Amino acid sequence: MKIAVLVSPAVHPVSGRPCAGEADLAALALAQRLPGELQVWYAGAADDAALADYLARGADNIHSLSLSPDSDVLAALGSALQGVDMVLCGARSGGGDGSGLLPYQLAEQLGAALLPDVLDLSKSDRQWQAVQALPKGVRRTLKAGLPLVASVNPRAATAPGWSYARLQQGKIKRKAATGAALAPVVLEPARRARALVAASKVSGHARMQGAIAGGDAKQAGVVVKQGDSVEKAQVVLDYLRQHQLVDF
Numbered sequence: 202m203k204i205a206v207l208v209s210p211a212v213h214p215v216s217g218r219p220c221a222g223e224a225d226l227a228a229l230a231l232a233q234r235l236p237g238e239l240q241v242w243y244a245g246a247a248d249d250a251a252l253a254d255y256l257a258r259g260a261d262n263i264h265s266l267s268l269s270p271d272s273d274v275l276a277a278l279g280s281a282l283q284g285v286d287m288v289l290c291g292a293r294s295g296g297g298d299g300s301g302l303l304p305y306q307l308a309e310q311l312g313a314a315l316l317p318d319v320l321d322l323s324k325s326d327r328q329w330q331a332v333q334a335l336p337k338g339v340r341r342t343l344k345a346g347l348p349l350v351a352s353v354n355p356r357a358a359t360a361p362g363w364s365y366a367r368l369q370q371g372k373i374k375r376k377a378a379t380g381a382a383l384a385p386v387v388l389e390p391a392r393r394a395r396a397l398v399a400a401s402k403v404s405g406h407a408r409m410q411g412a413i414a415g416g417d418a419k420q421a422g423v424v425v426k427q428g429d430s431v432e433k434a435q436v437v438l439d440y441l442r443q444h445q446l447v448d449f
Contacts, residue, residue: 202237202347203238203240204232204287204288205239205240205242205285206225206228206229206239206241206242206288207225207228207244207288207291208225208228208241208263208290209225209291209295210252219247219250220295221360222294222295224292225255225291225295226258226360227291227354228289228290229241229259229360230358231353231357232289237286240264240285241260241263241264242281243265243266244268244277244278245266246267246269246270246272247265249373252265255371256370256371256372256373257367257368257371258361258362258363258367259367260371262371262374263371264374265373265375266281266376266378267375267378268378268379269380271383272381273381273382273384274380275307275380276380276381277379278307281378283311285311286348286349287329287347287348287350288307288311288313288351289350289351290307290350290351290352291353292318292355293352301352304350304351304352307350313347313348314345314346316329316345316350316351317351318353319332319334319352320356322351325344327346328344329347329349330343331344331345425437
């Protein structure tokens, strides 16, 4: 099985210098647990120093597709990753626009299934089973066959610590590539969400009666206040039978 991990330089929050992205490191660490031939890919205009952290954190080699800064990486990656069974990447880039759309666009271009926000991957019969991270700690299990693209949650796995020896042993293999021009980015000011306003100002009880009784709610609706629970239930059942909402 051929596995490709996509990486890109992130921006250090304090120094502002290029560094490895947390989500991409998690994708690399998760891929190293899986059986198969692992390759690490990058597409863009970053120099070797910006990618060096990935070598020091466990990547043996990085295949770099050299593109001009104003090029779209999607076409170049789609061409280079033909025949790859599994592609892992961070949920979004740590630098640049960081829109998070690349995994979806790449999966569409490769004709592969997409598993978003993955915490873990394991093989189950002929399919791959992923644990997906959802808000508020909720987890969900997804299954897909190969080929697949998985965007990895930053908490999925921990990459090895920074190593100077690994940095010296690793290689960045550059290859010229061409990409389509990026579409112009249009920036718009954020809009405040409008509060939901009820179409009618009458009370909820009145609206409920109107929905049940139709035109004249006061005459057709019945409020049962007397009797025990069995008698009240009988009134409701009679109403449902009258309007043919139950057939027993």
